[in-house]
Amino acid sequence: xxxxxxxxxxxxxxxxxxxxxxxxxxxxxxxxxxxxxxxxxxxxxxxxxxxxxxxxxxxxxxxxxxxxxxxxxxxxxxxxxxxxxxxxxxxxxxxxxxxxxxxxxxxxxxxxxxxxxxxxxxxxxxxxxxxxxxxxxxxxxxxxxxxxxxxxxxxxxxxxxxxxxxxxxxxxxxxxxxxxxxxxxxxxxxxxxxxxxxxxxxxxxxxxxxxxxxxxxxxxxxxxxxxxxxxxxxxxxxxxxxxxxxxxxxxxxxxxxxxxxxxxxxxxxxxxxxxxxxxxxxxxxxxxxxxxxxxxx
Numbered sequence: 001x002x003x004x005x006x007x008x009x010x011x012x013x014x015x016x017x018x019x020x021x022x023x024x025x026x027x028x029x030x031x032x033x034x035x036x037x038x039x040x041x042x043x044x045x046x047x048x049x050x051x052x053x054x055x056x057x058x059x060x061x062x063x064x065x066x067x068x069x070x071x072x073x074x075x076x077x078x079x080x081x082x083x084x085x086x087x088x089x090x091x092x093x094x095x096x097x098x099x100x101x102x103x104x105x106x107x108x109x110x111x112x113x114x115x116x117x118x119x120x121x122x123x124x125x126x127x128x129x130x131x132x133x134x135x136x137x138x139x140x141x142x143x144x145x146x147x148x149x150x151x152x153x154x155x156x157x158x159x160x161x162x163x164x165x166x167x168x169x170x171x172x173x174x175x176x177x178x179x180x181x182x183x184x185x186x187x188x189x190x191x192x193x194x195x196x197x198x199x200x201x202x203x204x205x206x207x208x209x210x211x212x213x214x215x216x217x218x219x220x221x222x223x224x225x226x227x228x229x230x231x232x233x234x235x236x237x238x239x240x241x242x243x244x245x246x247x248x249x250x251x252x253x254x255x256x257x258x259x260x261x262x263x264x265x266x267x268x269x270x271x272x273x274x275x276x277x278x279x280x281x282x283x284x285x286x287x288x289x290x291x292x293x294x295x296x297x
Contacts, residue, residue: 027199028165030109032207035060036102040208043094053094054086057101066104067097076146096146102207103127103153110160115170119159122251122258127152128295129247129288130240136284137274141235143243151213151240152247155220157203158196166192177260184221184262197221216240221262226269235273242270246281250288 038056042048058064064085071088072081082088089097107120130148139145162169169192176187185195201218216237219225225232226241249263263270271277 027194027202028161029199029203029206030161033105033109035063035105036098036207039098039101043098048094050086050089054084054089057089058085062108063101063104067092067100070100070104070146092146099146099150099209102209103150106153106157110164113163116160116163119156119163123153123156125251125255125292125295126155126244126247129251129291130243132291133243133247133284136287137243137276140275141239143236143239147213148240148243151216152244154200154204154209154213155217155244156196156200157217158199158201161199161203162188162192162194162196177258180261180264183223183265184260212236213240220244221266223266223269226266226273229273238273242273245270246274246284249281250285251292253285254289254292 035056039053042053042056057067067085067088068082071078071091076091078091080091082091092100110116127149130152131145134143134145134148159173162172166172172188172191175191176184179187185197188195197218197220201214204214204217212234215233219233219237220241222232226238229235229238245263245266248260249267251257252259252263271281
């Protein structure tokens with residue numbers, strides 16, 4: 001009888017994957033784009049066919065152009081410029097290329113509403129400034145400029161999802177941005193049944209992004225977890241969080257836009273993770289306006 005009960009309970013209880021799928025459907029997390037599925041299948045082959053991957057990407061003109069821009073960006077510092085998608089794949093490597101493609105398709109899966117477009121512009125500024133910070137501070141904990149850039153794009157991907165789900169979410173953001181003591185996500189939880197960091201972490205998982213990146217998204221407003229490295233999260237995850245928080249602070253100072261109180265709440269732990277002090281932050285802040293101006297074009 002005991003075995004029968006256990007089997008019945010096991011059959012009725014949803015698996016972790018089933019629970020995740022239910023959460024994705026309920027909150028409206030976009031499914032993983034087909035092109036990422038195609039690229040993942042190819043990457044997992046014993047001998048990936050770069051030419052086949054190049055053909056898949058080249059079929060999408062905007063995606064191909066974006067990948068070329070990525071490969072030719074100053075983050076990588078390649079001596080030669082990629083002129084074809086095949087060259088971009090060979091220069092970047094499959095892992096970096098797949099992350100770049102994920103970032104490129106991310107923006108297009110949401111409707112081009114004014115509030116969401118402004119959000120993506122802000123995310124792009126933080127992402128590019130994060131990559132610049134890696135060049136200034138050096139590669140540590142295996143986080144390269146392209147890793148920091150990809151994380152910067154995805155860090156707040158839960159926000160446009162919640163904008164679509166909850167009509168009054170913009171007001172929630174306004175309140176969270178103005179909060180000086182409580183964590184940003186705590187304000188969201190008061191007004192919504194979830195928060196953008198959790199939703200973004202679920203999206204990263206469903207899109208099969210690296211675990212370190214997903215953990216960094218999930219905990220990027222969590223000062224306690226950041227302070228408990230490496231028990232709470234890996235050093236790689238913590239560094240991505242700290243780089244993006246500093247980048248956001250520098251962008252806000254340079255532009256006066258999208259102001260939040262997050263740096264004053266996370267400044268100490270982020271400086272400790274990055275191994276810098278207030279003097280270095282001010283030095284970077286003096287250089288950042290030129291970098292941000294270049295991003296703004």
